[in-house]
Amino acid sequence: MTDSNSEEMERRRSFRLDMEKELVDIVWSDEKGQEHNKKIICLDFARGGLKLDCDESLPVNTAVTVVFKSANARHQKLYGKVLRSIKQENGWFEIALVLDKNA
Template sequence: MKDKGDGGVERRSSFRLDMEKELVDIIWTDENGQERTKKIICIDFARGGLKLDCDIAIPLKTAVNVVFKSPNRNDDSHKLYCKVLRCNKQENGWFEIALILDK
């Protein structure tokens, strides 16, 4: 464990990037076979995956493509291939979705 310096203890050993309130595009195929696209908030990005804040639930094990777009250029984007690991409903009615990177 690492001391975070703010009194809390960091339990993760991998690199983490604070993505609070950063918008990303996600693309997945729903249970009806329809491709869905949504712009949502990325909360955390770590070596193993991402945590998102979304207004709808996405089923466990669903394949999700996450697209990060460069703020400086429209054509410069990066795509990650992931799967839904957790989808927990929060008190505010939104869902905290954990994605694991799919290798």
């Protein structure tokens, strides 16, 4: 078994949390440096990343800040990058983020 296969198996066995379509805020900057802020649905949260449901595609490698419970003073921010953006049959995009381990 190669290292990548072993890492993939470990990732699949790791803790996963079904977010039950909890709303989160995401913040990112486009190629022109314009900051965007959007409230979207978080579908899945795991050790290495998140799966989001968004009405627009985000380019691969875009840096994204995810804010859980932004109205709460004790909100939590996570930082990641877009791993993939897949258009669904309903026209929305499934966005996979990989978390930044250094943030």
